[in-house]
Amino acid sequence: MEGKQQFVYILTNTNRQNFKIGLTDDLSYTVQYYKQRQAQSINKHQDAARLVYFEEISQDRALSRLCEIDAYTRSQKERLIRRDNTNWIDLSLRLDMHRLSNTYRKLNVAS
Structure with a gap:
């Protein structure tokens, strides 16, 4: 049985x-x-407070993925980040918009 979803993330300064x-x-x-x-x-x-990388992963694989990324060299971590976030933008801005959008939808459904 698959558990709750987890997020593996990388923050930078x-x-x-x-x-x-x-x-x-x-x-x-x-x-x-x-x-x-x-x-x-x-x-x-x-x-480090800028979210530059994250992936959503099942709970049963999350810890092994965390250990895998943690063992990467600096250049491997940079390649991982650049693969999806070439400009190293703060992805938390997108998270905030997603959260606001979900809150808005919930409010409209409840009305």
């Missing part, structure tokens, strides 16, 4: 020096957490 690879079941919440943490940090340029 503004100058792309640091990577944070993680696993979550609520990507919007996790990204928001790191963005708030960055806003409160003294070293804003070093804190």
